[in-house]
Amino acid sequence: MALLLARRLLQAALILLGVAAITFVLLYALPADPAVLLAGRNATPQTVANIRHQLGLDLPLPVQFWNYIVHLLQGDLGRSFNQKTAVAPLILARLPATLTLMAAGIAIEVMIGLTLGVIAAVRRDGAIDRLVMTLSFVGVSTPQFLVALLLLYVFAATLGWFPMSGYGTPAHLVLPAVTLGILGAGWYARIVRSAMIDVLGQDYVRTAHAKGVPAARVVLRHALPNALLPVIAMIGIDIGQFMSGAVVVEAVFGWPGIGQLAWQAIQQVDIPIIMGVTLVSALAIVLGNLLADLIAPFIDPRIRAG
Amino acid sequence: MSAGSLLRALVRRPVLALALAIIAGVFACALLAPLLAPYAPDDQIFDGLSLDGAPLPPSAQFLLGTDTLGRDLLSRLIYGARTSLLIGLVANGTAVMIGLAVGVIAGYFSGLLGGVLMRFTDLMTAFPALLLAIVLAALLKPSLWIVAMVIAMVNWVQVARIGYTETRSLSERDFILAERAMGAGNLRILARHILPHLVPTAIVWGTLGIATTVLLEATLSFLGIGVQPPQPSWGNIVFESQSYFQSAPWLVFFPGLAILATALSFNLIGDALRDLIDPTQRGRD
């Protein structure tokens, strides 16, 4: 187990390194020159050159990357070109907001998705199943920004049930979390349903029935834990989806998370911030996968042994 | 399963029939846009704006209203179907092709080559997709084809994973072993015995993926890095008008509905296809 963990950690580190390398190459191929942007409109070429030198932008790319990695290993994500301050605190300050949003969104999607998925599987091919599956497709087919705008318009602007924008109270959290949750709930409902259908057809479920176990208990105690495995394996992918969704949702609801930060940084070609956010997202995804690997043994003793 | 019985099976479910009708409609719009559209899509009609520059709500003259430049929304949506479908087909086709190629090669040659490919796929999975799309789109000055390629670059990963798993399980099947026992080379096994089995997967992902693609194009446009104006795509129509969702709701509602309906229809059809041609459901009896 410990060995497995160590190996997975090493893998995670290598993946992060790869992500860093790709982002780095991509970003430095950008047409916009951050030094020009920083120097402003009245700058002399001399100033631009000075700035470029100080940012290390005049060094060969591999050297820049090496420096970047060395600093990264010391927990230093560099300094924002635009905000002239260290990137790490900027991201850290915004991370709680994104994590809160993500936690709430995941809670919503899992709650809705799990419940609907289980119900649909149990009532397979019935009217309820059709309804749930169609709804789940509507969920995954609706553009997130449309959901966001719609919720904003109806529940905040018109009905005034929730604040339109901002951060702090649970009421602020509802609309953005629901926006994020709806998409995921659709996916989860489908995954849970197909996993459940699979499990419900297994021999051990029949065994449980043959023992006279009440139907509800068969579903919840015997089938569900087995169906959770594929759901848990989704965590990593799910976090990736969230990170992407966050860019849109945080923008609409003025949620002070790293999605918003990333979007601003992209507009301003603030490379260190883009790199930082990408890395943090990748880290989240990798950690999510790691988490999935760590949770799985608790649910499935077969993996525990391995 | 013949195409005819497939079609019959699809049509038996009313929701699916509706989905098929919608897709057919969208394709018709795309193909016959010049015939169907009442106006040119980028004609900024002088009467299309109110005197103080506001877009016009739906009326007899402009069935779905006009946009903020006085263009006919219906015409733009009809032409937009072209762009969105084109991106859907091209981007997704490319994604499926790349994904299958990577997945199949990695799954079949499970040694170093496969390992490297799968690690690369892992890496791409860890990459926040939208961020990657945004950076790529910013990097390569957006055009329809670039947007399609960017989406393909982002979407192939999932297909690769599926292709990988399927190839792995196929490679363990006895008939592949039998082929090898007969002396068949890798190329022959790949081309004649693995790829044909992945056709259903490719079809299913081909349809399911179009939905994702249309959505992603819309999202890229929403973030302002999609198809370039004045060429209409559903995504950039919504994008151009998103802030008007209160003052001119039709500008957001109709294209939004088009995206939703199309994505939903493709999803439903892809899902039904999966049920119908899933190889695990076939044969045996």
Place this chain on the structure above:
Amino acid sequence: QAQGGDIVVTYKDDIATLDPAIGYDWQNWSIIKSLFSRLMDYTPGTPDLVPSLAESFTVSPDGLTYTFKLRKGVKFSNGREVVPADVKYSIERAVDPKTQGPGAGFFGAIAGFDDFSAGKATGLSGIETPDTETVVFKLSRPDATFLHVLAINFASVVPKEAVEAAAGDFGKKPVGSGTFVLKDWVIGQKLVFARNPDYFVKGVPHIDSFTIEIGQEPLVALLRLQKGEVDIAGDGIPPAKFLEISKSPDAKDLIVDGQQLHTGYVTLNTKIKPFDNVKVRQALNMAINKDRLVRIVNGRATPANQPLPPAMPGYDTAYKGYAYDVAKAKALLKEAGYADGFSTVLYSTNTDPQPRIAQAIQQDLAAVGVKAEIKALAQSNVIAAGGTEGEAPMIWSGGMAWIADFPDPSNFYGPILGCAGAVQGGWNWSWYCNEDLQKRAVAADSMSDPAKSAERIEAWKKVFVDVMADAPWIPVFNERRVVAKSKRMGGEPNIYVDPTRVINYDAIFVKN
């Protein structure tokens, strides 16, 4: 005017930095103005210079020596008194290459500038502090705009010890002697500013505090403003909401509409065919229907015919520019050998309404046979394209357009129309360089004698009219700035759209 009140201001984007030597966007511009004080400042709502931290000043007859007497007893918010050395330190800091400040260039006239910025000296030899209340500036050439330069943000006075204590993070921990003090900064969420009780002018500012909330979509901000949750929507009124608000019954209370020192224009790259041909440039100037463009921005602008905005000294009211005339434009194109038009590319930023305006321009160009492909890119990419030789044939400047740093016509020439700006990474996106005009511009800027002020303005007026003869730009319109404020906010429009600082936090007040 009432005193007191806590108000809320919203912005979409983060406040980048509050370091006066670095901050250079229209968001932090007005905040920095209020956090710090400078030797010179403007009467609120006007382009009129007045001494501020300086009690008085004198200019030598040759225009090369400026002597300032500091106000006594002015304190930084850390409690220390402001001394002449702080002024010298602050300006040297703004010029110091290590600071990476974008404003260094403004101080180019101060003696020793070249040595310092090239790293050959450790300070500006042209700034002297002979005693505890005097600062003397020695210039290497006469500079008629020098007093304006001392009023821009980069000349803000900062305490050295606070800069050093912040260890590179002064932008997040600013200490100044302005009207307000930064009380709290929750990254990504809000900044709270409280009045500086020790500010050297009694009764200024009027409000007790203002809170800037970040990450607010302009649209949402506006909805909140209508509900009274927000007092000033910092990003203005998005086009989508403009008509609704301006037609609503309380529009009068919610909207302030003011002139700003701004022109929206299309650059025609004189180094790219066929824009190297002046006839083509003139033809395109006639091809654009500016009235329709104004309508697209819901009438929030007035058509422009020259680079300078009407509120800027030097604006030529007599000049009529190129009138909209499709036939004449076509004729000119034919003369230039483009009877069948040509294809080109029009760049624009990708935030509403800029792509729309670009499309409207595109349609007008199509009417004279010019097929322009639009590239709507992130602002930074457009700027990069503009500053690369031979890259962008046409750029619609909306969203990045020139807003004057200070109200003087010279500010509209050098970087954007002068030869100095026509370089790699420069802002002269027309790559236009007329040596003759360049000489006249330098000459005009050397007339630093206040008595010659009128003559100097006349000289500038002619320069801009002559620029238009070469037609490197299509001036499109002068946008008015429309600010949305809550009903309780009082004050004239010109303190919400102050020509030198956008929102003048020192002057706004809450009605009782």
Place this chain on the structure above:
Amino acid sequence: MTAPVLSVEGLSVDARTPQGARRVLHEVSFTLDAGETLCLAGESGSGKSVTSLAIMRLLAKSSLRVAAGAIKLGGQDLLALPERAMRRLRGGDVAMIFQEPMTSLNPVMSIGAQLTEAIRIHQGAEDAPARARDMLDAVRITDPARRLAQFPHELSGGMRQRVMIAMALSCRPKVLIADEPTTALDVTVQAQILTLMRELKGEFGTSILLITHDMGVVAEMADRVAILQGGRIIEQAGVVPLFAAPREDYTRALLAAVPRLGARAGEDGPPRVTMISPPPPQPGESPVLFVRDLSVTYRARGGWFGGGSVLKAVDNVSFELRRGRTLGLVGESGSGKSTTGKAVLGLIPFAGEVAIDGVPIAGLSTREMRPVRRKAQMIFQDPYASLDPRMSVAAAIAEPLAIHGIGTAAERRELAAELLRRVGLSPDHASRYPHEFSGGQRQRICIARALALEPRLIVADESVAALDVSVRARVLDLMLELQETMGLAYLFISHDMAVIERMCHDVAVMRAGRIVEAGSRRAVFEAPTDPYTRELMAAVPVPDPTFRPVAVLTPG
């Protein structure tokens, strides 16, 4: 005689298909008396499982429906009971054991949890854990206290089936239904489980409805037998009379087809099925297959950086095989039979020496292997899985020819038709697809394919295991015929001793990757020297009810 505990009267079941209802059970009637074991026997698809599931009312609701009939348990009609009441009966009065012990236990619940659950539900007992332990004791599982905390994957197949039995008997049901309880197990384990069931029946006084397709098991276990064919009970009788004098032709055919261990005692080699005389052994001829010190190690897959454990699946195996002869490879599951088969054809990496028709194959590239491949073919266990479902039969048979570039397309088609005829199928079938054939027909197609290149050696890995007994006999005869006419050499892999006895000239017994005993079939079967071989032979059920072994119980 007392009233029957369970009686099934006129039970008909319909399957829902896209083409409408299809009857799969036709008025099945039988009774089960107290303390009796009734065997329901019949070939695959005859309706055995459907009958048992109908009794438990566990038919898949979406596809199967009881059309008519009554099922009475102690006078109560189960079909009329509300679901709630039925649930109380399930596991309480009627209990069931399923075929697959590997998948019938919930992998994420501990043995204890699954056992006590049944006890709690039906008896609400506080002492459930103690009773669970007693039950494990009763089914002869060692160290029951520890087992309760273990999970299914930590137990062997035999132990799992014991747990299933414990679970089924924990509430002392009146009726125990066992659907093929030992089919998935090795013969030695099967013998233990059957013995256990017999003993427990006495101990718990349960009536057993035993479902099986193995007439050996029937003979060993049944008091009475009901023969099912195509959803109908065609014959019902006491076990002794049925075996002695079957009334129906079908029953007779079924019994005749069962290979009996010892049937060929005293004879060398397989029976002759053609007039052709075996080719005389040529002294100088090199063996078709020569294997020396063959070892295969598997490496459990572990992440990026290798690692993982190493398993020696085949360990220093040596043998040789000559023209026209058959070498049988027997042994329990996991002993390395299939691995050996694959290794000798160079399908997996191996260490040691292998020569096919005199050509050493170690280290040959795919290209260099090609000529060798023409001489050696393989037939797999599952005839369905070894045919590409997307290839027509003709294409499948012509595939090896196409691979080796032999003949034109037309010639290949012709040859395929010829081969089909040869294995007893009509050439008209050529354009059909594998799923349109029965299991036996598919296996013939596989054989035809293997013959296409006129090989000298065929490795047959459990080639008849998946087939019903009657079909199996026909396929085996076909293989013998081909051997005699073509001089083929077979490496015949099977765990079924009776089949091995019928087919082979020589036998090698494998255990844990090693050959523990080898020699002529006659020597090994009639005078086994290795204790494991002896155990293997003793465990084979004898299809003769008058000869019931007195099993020596070996605790699991």
